Amino acid sequence: MDNEIKKALEQITSEYSPGENIYNNIARELKGEMNMKKKINIKKFAVCFAAAVVVLSVGVAAGSRYAASISSGASWLDYIDHAPTNEEISKEVDYMPKHPEKMGDFTLSGAQPGNSSYKDESGSVMEETKDISFEYHNGDVQVTLFTDNATTVKPPENVTGSINGIDVSYSKVFNKFVPPDYKATEEELEKAKNGEINLAYGSSEVEEKISENIIWTENGINYHILSMGNDELGEDTLMQMAEDVINS
Amino acid sequence: MDEETLIPDILAGSEAAFTALYEKHSTKAYRTALLITGNVHTAEDVVQEAFIQVIRTLGRLKSPKAFGSYFYRIITRTAWRLSSGDRKNIPTEDTDTQSVFMPQSYSELYKAIAELDIKLRTVVVLFYFNGLSLKEIAKITGIPEGTVKSRLHTAREKLSRVLDKEDYYG
Structure with missing residues (x-):
């Protein structure tokens, strides 16, 4: 009898298969999320690589307590598509970063948890962290507030201002996104060494973008506001955004 | 490819890995939903909703080895929920005959x-x-x-x- 039931169930369904529309519907439903989250990952990769270039350009001495490279990853599956609650943030990271609802004219719209690995010059892992970045929008223009509580990130040496006694550093960086197998020219390598260009390996095609950054550390949490691929916002605008975060 | 290969790739954002996972499981999932719900349209909805839920919750799966139980739990629960709106799947005179599994x-x-x-x-x-x-x-x-x-x-x-x-x- 068991075999008969099994055979019957197999046979009566054998001519039925899911239509192609099902896969298309799923893909359409998830497409927006995939694209959005991949975009964030690329940005994050670029930012972390920029940090590595900066560290290398000032020369990290052997045995330095600061990381020589940072590799980061994030899954679009973890993306939070709304202004996250403190409870949602607590589920992802073991620190509570400031994340005001408004940063200048930009409004908090989402968050992306991720992981980072900080390595010394020999490639040995110095620390691994779980971190979270916040996405802000003003119309179609997006800026990102990255946060982490890593202890091996070298503090910026070029302090450009102070907010409530906290040193902040504004910078403008030329980024070149390149495929993993990209062969950089001697000129590019020299510029990268001098911190004039950020070569970000990992994109599917070569893409050049200017980024504006403002970085600071407060209560053991590292903050980094990034504007990339937008019209220039300017140092004053980013300073105001940093002030909104620090005062929140 | 097995789930131990596919799931980490999906979690890393690979659409190709998701497509492979869909192709591997969708037919059996659809037929399971069809047998539980007795309605071809509801079974399609079950598969669609289940795979979307899989993508959104896959990160919580502790081990790829547990994928089968996790997946069929979603299929079963979704089938139960969607079946509740199918008037118990009993064909009536005004039932769309194309949708009833006979x-x-x-x-x-x-x-x-x-x-x-x-x-x-x-x-x-x-x-x-x-x-x-x-x-x-x-x-x-x-x-x-x-x-x-x-x-x-x-x-x-x-x-x-x-x-x-x-x-x-x-």
């Missing part, structure tokens, strides 16, 4: 399975069609293993009456 072969046996309470029917489908163990079915349906066993026993008794009557053993 196999020609084994029609009496299928009719008997379709007439089982959905909880009994689910156990029958998961046990005989999906080849899952009582323990796995208990985990998927959220009921004790003993209850699974007794539901299966009850279902078999009902189906055996049909099989005896129709002389399926020839």
